[in-house]
Amino acid sequence: MTEDPTTASGLYGISAAARLSGVGEQALRLYERKGLLTPVRTAGGTRRYTDDDVTVLRRVAALLADGLNLTGARRVLELEADNDRLRLRIAELTD
Incomplete structure (x- = not known):
């Protein structure tokens, strides 16, 4: 679920990522x-x-705060990624 690290503006160790x-x-x-x-x-x-x-x-963290468990949060992330891919595909087809 992460992109190529060379395109990211920052790479953080675990303590910095936890803090951020x-x-x-x-x-x-x-x-x-x-x-x-x-x-x-x-x-x-x-x-x-x-x-x-x-x-x-x-x-x-927001999904867990809303009451989802980790399995539910993972599924939401998967569905959001699927929706993003479908939106891009629709945009490609309509251009």
Whole structure:
């Protein structure tokens, strides 16, 4: 669910991503295990989070605050991504 890190304006370690998103470091690791995001890894295996990842983390936090569980939040993210792809495809076909 992350874009090419070379196109992102920032790469953050886990503590910075946690601070920027308002989500704890352990939660970030859990979200990765549950498939909610896939941070870039360095050659040494260190997680690096993009600005897009931070946006996803904030969205997940909002969904959880609204009462969804992690499975529901992941499904919402998938559906939102599907809708974005469909909108782009419709725009391509109508141009």
